[in-house]
Amino acid sequence: MFKKNNNDYKKKTNNSSGNHNKGSYQGHHARKNFGQNFLRDQQVIANIINLIAPGDQETVVEIGPGLGALTEPVCEIIKHLNVIEIDRDLAYRLRHHPFIRDQLTIYEQDALTMDFSKLKEEDKNLKIYGNLPYNISTPLLFHLFEYSDVIADMTFMLQKEVVDRLVAGPDSGDYGKLTIMAQYFAKIVPCLEVPPEAFTPSPKVYSAVVKVIPHKSKPYVARDYDLLEQIVSSAFNQRRKTIHNSLENFFTDQIFNELDIDPKMRAENLSIEQYVNLANYLAEHRE
Ligand code: SAM
DSSP states (O other): OOBOOOSOHHHHBSOOSSOOSSSOBTTBOOOGGGTOOEEOBHHHHHHHHHHHOOOTTEEEEEEOOTTSTTHHHHHHHOSOEEEEOOOHHHHHHHHTOTTTGGGEEEEOSOGGGOOGGGGOOTTSEEEEEEEOOGGGHHHHHHHHHTTTTTOOEEEEEEEHHHHHHHHOOTTSTTOSHHHHHHHHHEEEEEEEEEOGGGEESOOSSOEEEEEEEEOSSOSSOOSOHHHHHHHHHHHHHTTTSBHHHHTTTTOOHHHHHHTTOOTTOBGGGSOHHHHHHHHHHHHHHHO
């Protein structure tokens, strides 16, 4: 369940003009193509910092530090922080930040191309957080899942609609490929709902903070992850069809029956365990 953050925003923010969408913010013109919605609500920021709970015993990474709304308070708690920022102007500002520049290692690059295993230090847990650019949040999550073995935990601000999909259960419209892949790799904990007014410029939709904690040992293990992804994609690409139809290139009804899966079900009716069983059946019988 989400904790709500619906109080009087104007009191708590450092810009009380009421119009959060015009002009520049802190001397920076927000770039839509980089999904720039800067956090301005101090109470929301404090709540997120509590959820991140950074410590010097960990390697901490921020994706998209922007103007430093989360970066500065985290640097008050820990000595060193890695940040990944694609926007050249914002990376420049961080390199010249009057107080925290010496605490930062700045990767001026696309987080989608970051090899997160390189950031993992021996004997230290890897902790990642960010108010993610919404336009790339889903591909970024898939990219991060590839490194779930080396990541201890992640705290992300996402569109609420994406969080609803991450935490969905079977038999619901939100349950889909993102749900299955995310829950295959991690435990997902929704933490905080955040209204548009907490940002400048304000996004059109509600946001939410979620903790993504990779499983230390996965509840179900696919022998071939690519195969699992292929089967899940095929099922949900035709989510209104029965799996008898959508997965006919992979399975006969006899195989479904063998695995105790009703071929008349639709993609959203199958559990993660059932998808893993299907992928493992295929992997075993192909070998
Ligand atoms: N952390 C800041 C805050 O909370 O106010 C900014 C958050 S803003 C929603 C997203 C940030 O991610 C921006 O600074 C943007 O430039 C950066 N960004 C966008 N796409 C990126 C990418 N592919 N890789 C790294 N950073 C990216």
